[in-house]
Every structure is written in C-alpha cells, then in structure tokens.
Amino acid sequence: MYTAPRGTIDILPEDQPYWHRLRAEIMRVAEQFGYQRIDVPCFEETSLYVRGVGQGTDIVDKEMYSFEDKGGRDITLRPEFTAGIVRAYIEHGMRTLPQPVKLYTMGPIFRYERVQAGRYRQHTQFDIECIGEQDPAVDLEVMSLAWQLYANLGFKGLAFQLNSTGCPQCRPGYIALLVAYYQDHLSEICEDCKRRLERNPLRLLDCKNESCQPIIARAPHTQDHLCEECATHFATLRGYLDALGRPYTVNHRLVRGLDYYTKTVFEVWAQGIGAQNAVCGGGRYDGLAEELDGPPTPGIGFGSGMERLVLAMKEQGLVAPPALAPQVVLVHLGEPAKSAAIKLLHELISRGVRAQIGFGDRSMRSQMRGANRLGARYALIIGEQELDEGVAVLNDLNGEQPERRLPLSKAAALASETLG
Secondary structure, X not given: OOOOOOOOOOOOHHHHHHHHHHHHHHHHHHHHOOOEEOOOOOEEEHHHHHHHOOOOXXXXXXXXXXXXXXXXXXXXXXXXXXXXXXXXXXHOOHHHOOOOEEEEEEEEEEOOOOOEOOEOOEEEEEEEEEEOOOOHHHHHHHHHHHHHHHHHHOOXXXXXXXXXXXXXXXXXXXXHHHHHHHHOOHHHOOHHHHHHHHHOHHHHHHOOOHHHHHHHHOOOOHHHHOOHHHHXXXXXXXXXXXXXXXXXXXXXXXXXXXXXXXXXXXXXXXOOOOOOOEEEEEEEOOOHHHHOOOOOOOEEEEEEEHHHHHHHHHHOOOOOOOOOOOOEEEEEOOHHHHHHHHHHHHHHHHOOOOEEEOOOOOOHHHHHHHHHHHOOOEEEEEOHHHHHHOEEEEEEOOOOOOOEEXXXXXXXXXXXXXXX
C-alpha cells in the first residue's frame, strides 16, 4: 500500500478549518500593515541559495533538494523564501517603487531535515519581507506584525527573543574572539560544533547538544562587541519595544541559521505549546541583495511554519470555525424526480445557496439520514407524488419550522428566501 513519503503529511478535510482560519488571518493582518502578496517559483537556480543562504549552513550543506534538469541546469527546490523574493525585487526593478517594499507570501518549502512534530521535509511557510529601509522602526513593524497575528489567533504569553549579530564591520572581530574561546574547549564540544567552528562559527551558539551548554553559557556575547552603528540600531529598537510595553529577552544565543542575517535577529515565543516555544523567527539581511548581484538594499523579514502553527493552535485549545455545512440537501425518489432535483440543485447554487444532492438510488430514509449527517438545515424532497403535484417539500431538519410545500417552478427562489 502506498503511503505519503516520509517527511510529508496529508492535510485532511477535518483540519482544513484551522488552515482556512490561519490563511485568512495572515492575509488580513499582512494587508492591515500594508503588505502585498508575491508568489515566487518553487524552484530556483541552485547558486541563488548557495550564495544567498550561505555555504556552510545546514540548509545548503545537508538539506537542499537539488538536481540537474533536462537542460543541464542546476536546480533546487525552494528551501526558504527570502533569497527568491530578494531575487524578484532585483529582477523586476522594485527599487524604483516607494521604499520600503512590503511583501508577504505563503507556500511549500522543501528541506531534507530530521522529521519532528510540526516540521516536515515539505512544509508550508508564510513569509513577511520588508525591503529597502534600514530604520529600526521597520524592525519594530515587522516584529509587531508577527505579534499581532499570533495575538489575533489567540496565542497566550507572547514574548520576543532578541539579539543583534552585528554587521560586516564588527562581526569579524567578534567571530575571532568566539573562535579563540572555542579553541580552548575543543575536547569538550560535540562533533557538529567542531565542524561549525571551521565553517560557520556563529552557529556554535545555537547548538542543542547538552554537553555544549556550559561552553555556550560562558561564550562572549555579540552585544558586547557591536560597532557604534549596530549598537545604536539595537538600542533604538529596544527603546521602541519598551515604549510599546512588549516583553522581550535579549538572548545572546539567538543567531538564526542563515548567513544573510545582520543586526537584528528575533523570534516570537508563546507559552503552552510544548518544548519548542518559538512560533516564528527572522531578522535583518542588509547585505543579501549585494550578494545576489543587486545594489545595496537593506531588508528584514521572518518566516513561520504553518503546520507548526496549526499544531500549536490545537495544543492551546484554539477553536477553528467549523467547515460550512450544506444549507439544503435535495432528496429524491425515482429517476424523473432525480432529474427535477438536479435542475433545482443548480438553480439553488446559482442563487448562492450551499446545496448538495443525494447520489445513487438510495431510499429516501437513507438520503435523509445522510442530510442529517452532513449537518444540513433543510431537505428539499421530490418523490413521485410530489412530481405529479408539481411541488417540492421543504423540510426543516432542526424541526423549528413546519413543513412547506413549494411550487416546483418557484421552489429554488422560495427556498433561497427562507434561507435569508
């Protein structure tokens, strides 16, 4: 028997109300903040991600689905959104638009990573990007959009985790200090950290291995080694958060996993959603456009896995609106009555009524049971006798209104009026 590939899931009808609510709230909040929808391809040239995300990152080294297409081009399924969106910003001359350009998107991303609850090898992500402005107030806006979304969904105990990873001027000095510190602890760190020490030292601070935690706790902090510009940017952002009364923790371990991040990095945490508190993460990427052969262009954004959010909604007991039940089910007996019911069905649908019909040659009793199971409000019944009399019987399945006999020629219009 075939099953879904490992690391993928089927989103079944019973879960769709959560997804519908989540998508609707994302679109509503993004547009409330002035963000416009963009959709980029599910695959790009492999070099876009190697240059943008960074050689030495786990995504590029271990997790990308890459292949050569029939034209001999190196192609990679999208492992994240930001590089593709910045590529689109450059390619379509968006720098001529009023800045910053505010964009959002939703769609699948593909990473060959360890499968865990809420995280899959194909998972759905929504993504926010604000490109073309380095004002710390833009950082605040992006973070506030995330906060408002999760608050609207009903998440409790929201708080930011916040850090600054510096910029190309101050980060090399900090990394030199970090590497020197870790060189004194080579015998105490895990094999992954030994590799990161050579290729991506900032990721040392993100290690989850228990044996590395004491080393991380004593490591130098990025905030203590920022240049004046980065320190001022970070202090200004913190001042804005203080003014809004938004709780945050400065977390020197927060570095994120991609090479393009500069200055601000952040996560939003929520209480009561299991061991993984983060519901989204992101930060500033002021050098990414240049890395992709574009002009110097600052930017900031975040992404959030939607499967993880649906799981968190369930864990927090957040109720999604139920799927809409049919308003009317057409019940029929005999082929001539079925033909009349089919005609009525399409008249009702053209009037905007949610209507369904019983299929096959089931008995009226069986069709009525089916209408009740579907949660329909009314059954519109046509049997041989009703057809001879030129009527259809409107039956209130909740028993709140008496049965009505409607002229067949006006049944759709009268039923629609009854539904309001």
